[in-house]
Amino acid sequence: MLRTALAAMLALSFAPVADARVARVRLDRLETASIIAQGIEVKLAGDAPRLTLDVARLSAPTLSGAEVALHAECALAKTDVGWRCAGDASSQAGKASAKAGFDATIANGRLALAVERKPAKLRVAQGDAGAWRFTLDGLPLAWFEAQLAAQWPDAKPPAGTLGADLAWRADEPARVRGSYRIAGFGFDANGGRIAAANLAFGGKLDVDARAAPPVVSHAGAIDGGEILVGDFYAKFADARTALDFTLTGGGGRWTLKSMRFDDPGVLRVAGSAQIDLAASPPLAALALDTVEATLPAAFERYAKSALAPRSFGELATGGSLRGSLRVDAAGLAAFSIAARQVDAVDAQQRFALRGVDGAVAWSRDGATEPSPLAWRSIELYKLTFDETRTVWRSRDGVLGLAEPARLPLFGGAIEVSRLDVRPDAARNERLAAGFAVHDVDMARLSAAFGWPSFGGKLGGAVPQIRYAGERAELDGGLMLNVFDGTINVTGLALERPFGVAPTLAADIAFSGLDLSLLTGTFDFGEISGRLSGSIAALRLVDWSPVSFDAQMHALDGGKISQRAVNSLSSVGGGGFVAGLQASVLRIFDTFGYARLGLGCRLENNVCRMRGLDSSPQGYTLVDGRGLPRIRIVGHQAQVDWPVLVERLKAATSGTKPVIN
Secondary structure, rough: OOOOOOOOOOOOOOOHHEEEEEEEEEEEEEEOOOOEEEEEEEEOOOOOOEEEEEEEEEEEOOOOEEEEEEEEEEEEOOOOOOOEEEEEEEEOOOOEEEEEEEEEEEOOOOOOOEEEOOEEEEEEOOOOHEEEEEEEEEEEEEHHHHHHHHHHOOOOOOOEEEEEHHHHHHHOOEEEEEEEEEEEEEEEEHHOOEEEEEHHHHHHHHOOOOOOOOOEEEEEEOOOOOEEEEEEEEEOOOOEEEEEEEEEOOEEEEEEEEEEEEEEEOOOEEEEEEOOOOOOEEEEEEEEEEEEEEEEEHHHHHHHHHHHHHHOEEEEEEEEEEEEEEEOEEEEEEEEEEEEEEEEEEEOOHHHEEEEEEEEEEOOOOOOOOOOEOEEEEEEEEEEEEEEEEEEEEEEEEEEEEEOOEEEOOOEEEEEEEEEEEOOOOOOOOOEEEEEEEEEEHHHHHHHHHOOOOOEEEEEEEEEEEEEEEEEEEEEEEEEOOOOEEEEEEEEEEEEEOOOEEEEEEEEEEEEEEEHHHHHOOOOOOOOOEEEEEEEEEEEHHHHHHHHEEEEEEEEOOOEEEHHHHHHHHHHEEEHHHHOOOHHHOOEEEEEEEEEEEEEEEEOOOEEEOOEEEEEOOOEEEOOOOOOOEEEEOOOOOOEHHHHHHHHHHHHHHOOOOOO
């Protein structure tokens, strides 16, 4: 069973001693394919013989580079069929030491050894034709603390126990086969970014160290527990989840081949990976040839925790997905996704996908065949796109529409002429698109968002939209044909549309709005005439205004009702001044005006008000015309934004505003 290396055994002798009842054997080195022992001394002494073994350095290079000093001593007794030696052994590795009891017998030329270091027990049995069997029970994984710290210096001692039943043959000295079982496995490293709790798993093993690097083949299963790797968290079912792979490598760099993970009816993954534990992230390459997921179980068990920090943790899902994925040293290399009746409804009502069917495929290099993707409906912030069919293809790293798509919306449509996505882009442009809006019914759009009912149609063209990082920018503009006038939206940019505190920026210009239609819609009181103006540098955070500079004016004159006079007066925090007393003015229902103007610059939650002109006494909101002649003056130059919003709500709800 043992072979001697060249120049390894320097002496083999019975040392001359004064007492003839003592025999001693010394060897400088003894080596097998997997174990090296150096500085060996065996001593037999006494009338009641005691056997003593000392090994200065014992190591298993294929398993660990650590060296251990070993001392064993036992009482040697003759039996009917051989010899028995029962006693104690101790080992020393650096500052760590351990003691164990053992019982060894040689019967009919075969060795049987039992070693017990509570709570663990190891049994070694020699069989026919150089066959050996090793059985291990209850070994605490915390005993591997030093080996684990070599890979992860900040790792805490692992929890759990290991059991194994392994076979080894003398004619294959560098190969071990068998099975193992780990229960209650717990682990914590990288400041808690990699962890496990109460994992139970096991399977069949084939460890082949006949060539470098060694190869470990595994066919087993996970039977419960939890695992955390970065943002990924999974709680495994207590039922059998298959885990098969071939592992080769060393020194923290490993290659996984023939990998198969099968959680029946939930998630199935097959492929290969390269892992470098010294790198961040540790995954160096990945090739998943098969990914099959059944929703919602796969989402709840494996995806929810990873998506939660990105605010997608609360989704109602259904259907099934099938796909593939490749990652290499340069990053994402290729993927394919096939959906079958997939639903994904956001609990925060930001989006809802229903009945998604079809496939998309992308590759960083080369081209893919066009593939159809359709859905029953898609909702984005109250916008509902009805049943649509699209066709996609990938070419030279760009995934895009193979033909223009028409998305029905509120009686009109959004025509998407171009939509290109670069999934592998980091800081550069990830998305580029161009689209046009045709004849969207503003009344239906208003109802969807809970706005007052606007008439007219929404139209416009955006020749290009760019998406980089989490920011979307639109070139061109949207035009709304409402209130018999036009509203143009330009410079539109949206950050984190589905994330925390989404932010929108835009510039808005409007021209020729019919004030009769506008004020009638908002129940503000009737004003006739044409309104123009702008809302510059508009910025919304979480869909609430935080800054803008608004100016609106009607310079061609018109009529204004008593109700509208009161509403405008409340907005400016002032009143109207005229040549007649207010009691006299009450008898008139409407008044003529020559000019109307109102402005607000919002900063730091304060609106700085302005009108047609300003003086120490205030600013003019309405300059009257004819008799009775009125002039509405605002006296509050600065108004808290929440106060102004409440005044506008009161004015448009028909209640009397309160001016403080």
